[in-house]
Amino acid sequence: GLDRVAVAEEDDDPAAGGAVPFHGAHQAGIATPVQDRLHFAAFDVTTGDRAKLVRMLKDWTAAAAAMTAGRPVGQGATGGPAVAPPDDTGEAEGLPPSRLTLTIGFGPSLFAKDGKDRFGIGARRPPALVDLPHFPGDNLDPARSGGDIAVQACADDPQVAVHAIRNLARIGFGVVAVRWSQLGFGKTSSTTPDAQTPRNLFGFKDGTENIAGTDDALLGKHVWASGGDGSDWMAGGSYLVARRIRMHIETWDRTSLREQEDIFGRSKGEGAPAGARKERDAIVLSRMKPDAHVRLAHPDSNGGTRILRRGYSFTDGSDGLGRLEAGLFFIAFQRDPRTGFIRVQQSLATDAMNEYVQHVGSGVFACPPGVKEGGYWGETLFG
Numbered sequence: 001g002l003d004r005v006a007v008a009e010e011d012d013d014p015a016a017g018g019a020v021p022f023h024g025a026h027q028a029g030i031a032t033p034v035q036d037r038l039h040f041a042a043f044d045v046t047t048g049d050r051a052k053l054v055r056m057l058k059d060w061t062a063a064a065a066a067m068t069a070g071r072p073v074g075q076g077a078t079g080g081p082a083v084a085p086p087d088d089t090g091e092a093e094g095l096p097p098s099r100l101t102l103t104i105g106f107g108p109s110l111f112a113k114d115g116k117d118r119f120g121i122g123a124r125r126p127p128a129l130v131d132l133p134h135f136p137g138d139n140l141d142p143a144r145s146g147g148d149i150a151v152q153a154c155a156d157d158p159q160v161a162v163h164a165i166r167n168l169a170r171i172g173f174g175v176v177a178v179r180w181s182q183l184g185f186g187k188t189s190s191t192t193p194d195a196q197t198p199r200n201l202f203g204f205k206d207g208t209e210n211i212a213g214t215d216d217a218l219l220g221k222h223v224w225a226s227g228g229d230g231s232d233w234m235a236g237g238s239y240l241v242a243r244r245i246r247m248h249i250e251t252w253d254r255t256s257l258r259e260q261e262d263i264f265g266r267s268k269g270e271g272a273p274a275g276a277r278k279e280r281d282a283i284v285l286s287r288m289k290p291d292a293h294v295r296l297a298h299p300d301s302n303g304g305t306r307i308l309r310r311g312y313s314f315t316d317g318s319d320g321l322g323r324l325e326a327g328l329f330f331i332a333f334q335r336d337p338r339t340g341f342i343r344v345q346q347s348l349a350t351d352a353m354n355e356y357v358q359h360v361g362s363g364v365f366a367c368p369p370g371v372k373e374g375g376y377w378g379e380t381l382f383g
């Protein structure tokens, strides 16, 4: 679409320093090219005052538009009065925009929490924003799951992504509090198929069969919600599913190459599908083991469904037992989680990879459409 043409132009222009346009028909950070780093934060709303929440969303929008353009928040780190804390925390001073994108989503609990409709939007909860069901093998930590509002910050520089979340949290003081957050590196999927496919912490190319950010037909069919889907305010938006997936890499590293390749149904070096030579050779599912990850996740095994993957690797130190606390922070965007993530994850119940992974955190969020000039995040819901 038009907004992505603008991205390409700005990317080619060194003076722009890699700024991704904030305004547009869709939020940036979904179909736009995947950056190197992630800081994802889920917030709880701590006030019951709808007007305060809307005021904050407007303040957040102004700050997001500034930061994604490489500008500081408000009067910056030093431009304001000496007697007050600065508007901007300052650590991104002098850094380029680094392709920062900020993408907001609203969780089921924003619409109803403990049976209470705190903000008068209960009736506008989209039918597609379902609570995720329990999946076999789930070991979810409530302290790493859920949240009323999520913000996905992606940038090529981790300092820029962390700065963005920190400043939103600061602006939201008294209205929202961070419930959990996650840093990520080494994108595990790209939306630019012509670029080299990145590898995950199992050492495999990840994202080969992802939806390309330029494929408007596939995006329209599988990623962007439409007004006819049952929620008019979500037209042009998308649903984000996040899963913190712990990977038992020490066990994996003692597994033979053949076993590893059988588990995915692709070769480790080239990333070629079983029985083929090259990464992009045709996939023949019958050549893969019945419990191979790619065979079970493939559209042909799931009624043709597709999701846009945009996850990152993480390593949060070690776990006290000498094992790396590492894994994949899985992020998928889809038009409807019921036919997207939930359908595929149910199919993965028999995945051979399950012996090596465990889902420990989870969230589902409705990401509204893009912001028009002069508009604000969530305007179609609250306006």
Ligand SMILES: C=CC1=C(C)c2cc3[nH]c(cc4nc(cc5[nH]c(cc1n2)c(C)c5CCC(=O)O)C(CCC(=O)O)=C4C)c(C)c3C=C
Residues within 6 Å of the ligand: 200, 202, 204, 205, 206, 207, 208, 209, 210, 243, 245, 247, 264, 266, 283, 293, 294, 297, 298, 299, 307, 327, 328, 330, 341, 344, 345, 348, 357
């Ligand atoms: C429910 C959705 C999925 C989860 C959860 C998931 C976890 C997960 N995946 C890998 C590694 C790979 N996944 C690959 C392909 C692939 N994975 C999913 C979905 C989920 N993965 C899909 C839809 C696909 C594409 C299938 C297809 O159409 O062919 C691959 C192969 C390369 C590729 O196409 O991306 C790898 C490798 C890990 C390590 C992981 C959890 C830790």
Ligand SMILES: [Fe+2]
Residues within 6 Å of the ligand: 293, 297
């Ligand atoms: Fe996968």
